[in-house]
Amino acid sequence: MAQFAVNTHRLDPYKNFKFRVRWDNEYVAGLSKMSAIKRTTETIEWREAGGPSVIRKMPGRTKFEPVTFEAGVTHDPQLMAWADLVNNPRGDAAMSLKNYRKEVTVEVLNMQATPVMGFILHRAWVSEFQALPEMDANANAVAISTLKIEYEGFTLAARPAEPAET
Template sequence: MAQFSVNAQRFDPYKNFKFRVKWDGKYVAGVSKVSMLKRTTEVVKHREGADPSSSRKSPGRTEFDAVTLERGVTHDPAFEQWASRVWNFGAGLGSEVSLANFRKDILIELCNEAGQTVIAYKIYRCWVSEYQAMPDLDANANAVAIQHIKLENEGWERDLSVTEPTEPSFTPAS
């Protein structure tokens, strides 16, 4: 089992506003929001025939919720290119889906305030089940245009090779 180090200088929990998303060995530009990582295991209830007053519980199937990534609309085609591997409009009958490479493993890295990676999760066999290329447009609004992809996945785990970094400190000038 992995050993977790303890930073005696840090007492505060990490913030949720510094993170990076990586796939195909590259960081994805402009991701501003990542939904939670959540898994749910079904509860299977059963009881013994001689004991009608109580039931026992054991774990059943485990499901992993889809992960949604959001970012501002830019000229970077990464979201659209991946979504087009699942369904490419106009590609011709029988070639709408790229069965060979529509899945990707992704990495989500949480960073501390200094930008050091402190925790990372690997998410396996993701594919785009929903792609929003453009939001509602509103001439009276004052907001960033956001696009998103929803990633179905077959599980995730913490990347235990990421260890707690030594955080920078500043010494007062004399």
């Protein structure tokens, strides 16, 4: 049974290490890792007093888990610039009430780095920013910045046609 319409020979799913993220029409430099895009709907249990002793279940509030991006420290100020829109070190008056929320697009790429699907995180804003990790002169690692965002829902982006694999 083929899972792909164009590449009927393909049975394996896409890899989790080929992706890219953008906001303000700019891709994030040095991005190496992101947490899952996830929503959870609470369950409301309900039972009618005179009815059968059966607990009924219905959907309640839906919440969206924050997403954390990890990027190697570079000269690109993109992560800090967004974090400063929410909580500016120059004080409350420097906060941007207009621009601190963004539409964030996460693109899944195939092994040829061609976008195959994407998700848009709506009304995202920075809730946590780590400019530098703990530094260690004895370590052998890349310095990583982290950006944690909150968002109010996600949708599937306009899906490109399945690219033919060569």
